[in-house]
Amino acid sequence: MLEQIVTWFTGMQRRMPAPPVVRPSQPAAGESRPLARRFDPLSALWNRGLPAEVQIAHRVIWPLFLLPIVFFNQLVAPHPVWVVLGIALIVIYSVALIWVRGQARAIAVHRKRSVGVFVAGDSLRQEFELSNSSPLPVLWAEWIDHSTLPGYSAGRVVGCGANSSYRWHMVAECRQRGVYQLGPHELRLADPLALFQLTIHYNEVDVIVIYPRVAHLPIVALPHGETSGAARRRRPLTGPLPSASVRDYRATDSLRYVHWPLTAHRGSLMVKELEIEPSGGVWIVLDLNAAAHRTVDEVSTLEFSIVVAASLAAELLTGGDSRAVGLLTVSGHEPLGQATSGAASTGVIGAPHPALEIHEQAVLVPPQAGPAQIWRILAALAPVQPTDVPLAELLRTSRSALGRRGTVVVVTPQIRAAAGEAPWTAELLHLESAGLAGSAVLIAAPDDPADAGAALRTALLYQDVPVQLLRAGMSLPSALTFRRTRKVVRSTPTGGAVTYEVEEEVS
Missing domain, CATH: 3.40.50 (Rossmann fold)
Incomplete structure (x- = not known):
């Protein structure tokens, strides 16, 4: 039995060099799980039974390689120190793994953004809520935002107690017109000793259209008869209408519009310009x-x-x-x-x-x-x-x-x-x-x-x-206005919060 254990740990050591810190990315189309989970036997073990968007990766793995040495020393020179050290390593990693697996299904982030029409210069507001239904607290969680809206970044590090939630919001100015996406997002957290990292992928993407600004222009001259x-x-x-003016003859003009009296007076063909x-x-x-x-x-x-x-x-x-x-x-x-x-x-x-x-x-x-x-x-x-x-x-x-x-x-x-x-x-x-x-x-x-x-x-x-x-750059007053409703959260003197809707006219 001891020979089998030593053989198993020795083979694991040959197959598993100490990996760098895992930085999961968004899975490509057609992939159900990240590549690291496919080719890493230990990662497959940590993530067994978890959804595809949830990934557990080991951040500190080298102490586990001390276990074969501990077992070998215990066989060669038995001593309680080796037993305590071996049990301590197994218990610490087991507790850390149970910690992150217990939070893998109990943590979720919900986001809600302001709806309506966005014109360049408007403000975009998004609300986020981190909910934790597990009996273990979230000591730290990093929210990573991959949105493409210029000047917008909702990433931050937050914490949350056991069986509670934490809310925050992000307000950004829509500086540039265009079509952008809000998302995808990632939530990263770890156990207290940072031995394992839990990453939850949120691949939902909202497409937001920032329309160009509409302004009042000076009077733009259109051709005769086309002014509005x-x-x-x-x-x-x-x-x-009767002719408003006359001009020189062009090769494409019809002869029926020639102004013959003025032509005889000036000595060159002149045509009437009609307003239609x-x-x-x-x-x-x-x-x-x-x-x-x-x-x-x-x-x-x-x-x-x-x-x-x-x-x-x-x-x-x-x-x-x-x-x-x-x-x-x-x-x-x-x-x-x-x-x-x-x-x-x-x-x-x-x-x-x-x-x-x-x-x-x-x-x-x-x-x-x-x-x-x-x-x-x-x-x-x-x-x-x-x-x-x-x-x-x-x-x-x-x-x-x-x-x-x-x-x-x-x-x-x-x-x-x-x-x-x-x-x-x-x-x-x-x-x-x-x-x-x-x-x-x-x-x-x-x-x-x-x-x-x-x-x-x-x-x-x-x-x-x-x-x-x-x-370019001249001052032009805004011309396009519309009414929209937005929610406003105000704090009360007693420390509470009141939410109400405000209808406003924006341009």
Whole structure:
């Protein structure tokens, strides 16, 4: 019998070198248990009968290797010291193992986050509760957070008494628009001597969408007859209005609009420019070319362009003209799968559109009217990232998708080149010749001079393309407001706590 025991411990010593501290990670798809549990015989012994998300790992194993020496010394030179030492090692490790296994099924963490719509700049609140139903106290427990929300970390070290619970909360500012995940999480604790580590994996993940901020913009000039809101005067329901102005003849103009008296007076062909009722949709084309955007002192022309695109869509959709507004851009973000499907239905999102013969991910929201379209466009703008597709290529490959008799509003930071040196201006003029009305919103960086883009604006205005210049970082008041209900916990003078709901209007 003694020979069998010595042989078993000797074989175990050969098979089991002292391992480092185990750092369990989230199991891959298709794995029911961590790899350490598969290939470690002792780990399989510690974790027998436990759920797959619970793992017990030994942190200090080398004292167990003294047992063969103790048994050998007891056989060679019997003495009570060896017996006491052997029993002490077995008892200490047995008690430590019973401690962590007793808490493996009795400890749970519940989390609850504030619900509602989150816009960049809002606060996110999460409440956590560690409950312990075992008769043993939790001396320390490390809560590890693997969320991807920037600036958010709910990790901390807490403790809990026997048959009790402990609560804490985390409040973080939603600094950056995007699609993020809250979770997964891990709870790590150990026995009093830290001989064994208990890790409980919480693989539940909540997807949270941070929408871009919507602000009040200065009056954005649209083509003649396409202005919306209070800036537009009363018009008849159908049909053209008398000519509002005249301009030089273009090759694509019809001869029936030639103003013959003025042509004879000036000696060159002049055509009448009629103001017609709005028809078709308004396409907002957002330039996300990484080479065109800059960041100066934490002010990004990319983020400001997204705010401008979202704000322009909101103003056109909530105006009195009931215009249909769509979005077209090309983003460099990875496919989100079902990440945004629960937030809003956004038409063609996450898959290339047939009209876009490019190798990037097209984000296309077909024009629709109504307030619901605002959230579709915001959901489409939330995850977008810079790409290497130039604006000119986007306009050229999207001609069939944009259709005819609509309006194209280009939002771009490309203001340094003159019109003849900017390829996207030629593509915009080509769309105008095909029946689309064009407009441009230029985004200047904070350090650009006051006359930045003057040559480009002059050239576009000469081609009767309305231009508006906005400077990134300028103060824009919030425009999108909604009401939501949140819970507030207040302490009482006697040391208790009172929870009540508060309804507030946020922007």
